[in-house]
Amino acid sequence: MTGLRLEGLGVVADGVQIVRDLTVGCPPGAFVGLVGPNGSGKSTVLKTVYRVVRPTSGAVLLDGTDLVRDLTPRQSARRVAALAQESPDGFDFTVLEVVATGRTPHQSAWSPTSTGDHEIISAALDTVGMAAHAGRAFASLSGGEKQRVLLARALVQAPSVLILDEPTNHLDISTQLSLLELVRSLGITVLAALHDLNLATAFCDRLYVLHDGAVICSGKPEDVLTADLIGRVFGVRADRSVHPVTGRLQLAFSSLPFPSLPSSSLPGTDEPAPVVAGAEIPIKQ
Numbered sequence: 047m048t049g050l051r052l053e054g055l056g057v058v059a060d061g062v063q064i065v066r067d068l069t070v071g072c073p074p075g076a077f078v079g080l081v082g083p084n085g086s087g088k089s090t091v092l093k094t095v096y097r098v099v100r101p102t103s104g105a106v107l108l109d110g111t112d113l114v115r116d117l118t119p120r121q122s123a124r125r126v127a128a129l130a131q132e133s134p135d136g137f138d139f140t141v142l143e144v145v146a147t148g149r150t151p152h153q154s155a156w157s158p159t160s161t162g163d164h165e166i167i168s169a170a171l172d173t174v175g176m177a178a179h180a181g182r183a184f185a186s187l188s189g190g191e192k193q194r195v196l197l198a199r200a201l202v203q204a205p206s207v208l209i210l211d212e213p214t215n216h217l218d219i220s221t222q223l224s225l226l227e228l229v230r231s232l233g234i235t236v237l238a239a240l241h242d243l244n245l246a247t248a249f250c251d252r253l254y255v256l257h258d259g260a261v262i263c264s265g266k267p268e269d270v271l272t273a274d275l276i277g278r279v280f281g282v283r284a285d286r287s288v289h290p291v292t293g294r295l296q297l298a299f300s301s302l303p304f305p306s307l308p309s310s311s312l313p314g315t316d317e318p319a320p321v322v323a324g325a326e327i328p329i330k331q
């Protein structure tokens with residue numbers, strides 16, 4: 047089995063089951079999205095992959111290897127990198143120094159940053175368009191610039207899997223698109239939590255919809271994100287159309303009560319959502 051697979055994952059924290067029997071598959075090179083309302087468990091799931099949260103049950107498998115039980119944190123950091131939603135503020139480092147920390151899993155205590163490391167770091171700064179700012183204090187950067195630097199730090203880890211937790215929070219629309227296009231162009235396996243369902247449809251090959259810590263639906267974005275599913279999970283009306291340029295699904299939202307408005311007459315909304323049998327999703331009024 048190759049790629050990343052979360053198998054029957056469960057997380058209990060403070061006696062509360064936050065994630066329950068969750069199975070997610072990310073084939074090599076795929077861009078897979080987790081979507082769901084606030085508190086549905088997306089970040090907790092991602093944290094099990096980059097080892098901030100330990101699963102209570104189930105496994106995180108990378109190319110068949112159990113990441114948590116079979117690899118040291120250092121070994122898994124060579125294979126999995128993460129870009130989280132909030133930039134850490136406490137960095138009293140330059141941009142170059144912040145990016146260089148991404149090489150740590152590949153270095154030993156007695157072998158400092160090598161010429162090869164410097165080349166990798168320079169290439170990553172070039173890739174994210176931040177080479178000209180290498181000497182700047184990280185703390186002085188804008189939110190979007192910080193995200194690009196932190197992406198460069200993730201890239202120098204040379205991961206085979208990149209975890210993104212709301213990576214486009216606080217970014218302008220141009221920077222949102224360019225950051226995700228850059229990630230997509232890398233061709234590595236990506237598991238991302240995204241709140242913006244239009245970004246999710248634009249970039250993800252496959253989506254998993256979370257509700258109350260469980261996957262209730264999964265598949266191609268256009269199959270999963272029906273008006274019915276969005277109404278039931280997010281409590282809003284969604285009008286579906288085809289993006290005029292990309293040809294992908296495009297969603298327009300309104301807070302009109304659902305399901306009192308007709309959705310069946312809208313294009314592409316007549317497919318039933320592949321909701322897992324037995325999953326009960328409260329309809330928010």
Ligand SMILES: Nc1ncnc2c1ncn2[C@@H]1O[C@H](COP(=O)(O)OP(=O)(O)OP(=O)(O)O)[C@@H](O)[C@H]1O
Nearest residue numbers: 059060062064082083084085086087088089090091
């Ligand atoms: N250590 C913990 N102890 C108790 N509850 C926790 C703990 N960590 C997370 N939770 C709860 O688990 C639920 C899922 O949190 P999580 O951050 O994974 O959700 P999310 O889908 O990423 O939310 P958001 O979209 O708001 O970022 C929330 O209700 C949260 O309060």
